[in-house]
Amino acid sequence: MKFSLPSLKRSDNSAFKDPSSGPVFSVRFLVSLLLVLGGIAWIAYYYIGVRPVAGFGDDDKPALDPDSFEPGVVTGWNFVGDLQEWNYLIGFAAIMIGLMIAAHPSTPLGRGRGVVVGMLGCFILGLLWICTYYVVGTGDHAQDLAVFNDLEQKNLFVGIAFMAVGFTFATKWE
Numbered sequence: 804m805k806f807s808l809p810s811l812k813r814s815d816n817s818a819f820k821d822p823s824s825g826p827v828f829s830v831r832f833l834v835s836l837l838l839v840l841g842g843i844a845w846i847a848y849y850y851i852g853v854r855p856v857a858g859f860g861d862d863d864k865p866a867l868d869p870d871s872f873e874p875g876v877v878t879g880w881n882f883v884g885d886l887q888e889w890n891y892l893i894g895f896a897a898i899m900i901g902l903m904i905a906a907h908p909s910t911p912l913g914r915g916r917g918v919v920v921g922m923l924g925c926f927i928l929g930l931l932w933i934c935t936y937y938v939v940g941t942g943d944h945a946q947d948l949a950v951f952n953d954l955e956q957k958n959l960f961v962g963i964a965f966m967a968v969g970f971t972f973a974t975k976w977e
Contacts, residue, residue, distance in 0.1 A: 832910040838901030846894035850949055853879035853890075888953060895961055899968050906971040913975055922972035929965030932958065 855877055877884035886893070902925060907913040912921040936958035940951045951958055 826909070827911055829909045831904055831907055835901045835905035835910060835912075838897045838904065842894040842897030842899075842901065845897065846891060846950060848879070849883060849890035849894070850953075853877060853883045854953070891950070891954060891957070895964065899964055902968045903971045906968075906975050908975070912972070918972050918975045922969045922976065925965050925969030925972060929962040929969065932965060933962035936962070 883890060902921070904910075905912040906918070906921060911917045935948070936951055936954075939946050939948050940955070940958065954961065
């Protein structure tokens with residue numbers, strides 16, 4: 804009696820036979836897109852719609868408004884205001900997880916040239932984030948730049964996290 808071993812070759816009808824082919828929109832791609840856009844929207848809403856003009860002080864209370872010298876007012880949804888700077892962690896975590904989910908062959912960024920674009924894009928974005936923080940946010944004449952002014956030294960974590968996400972794309976590069 805002769806047994807044949809199963810073939811591990813993909814069939815000719817496989818959607819992923821050619822690395823540059825495959826569905827443009829998949830559930831994974833839509834989830835990753837939703838997470839990235841949701842993270843950006845969360846950070847923007849917190850900074851523009853909830854955060855007091857002068858930010859929060861060291862005592863976790865709204866800092867004094869530099870124009871009127873009165874305590875700042877938290878506007879928008881109460882639960883978002885209660886989270887204060889944790890909103891940045893929520894927003895950036897959603898962005899990073901969305902990018903990591905996008906590094907899969909079923910998404911356009913996870914196959915073919917998309918892997919290189921995702922990898923280099925994340926590395927360059929992380930490097931630019933750190934360089935921008937050091938050029939604009941530190942020194943004797945530090946300037947207020949949206950989001951950078953609240954994160955201070957945590958900007959380094961954001962830049963390094965973008966570079967780490969770039970490695971998830973690098974593992975898919977063939």
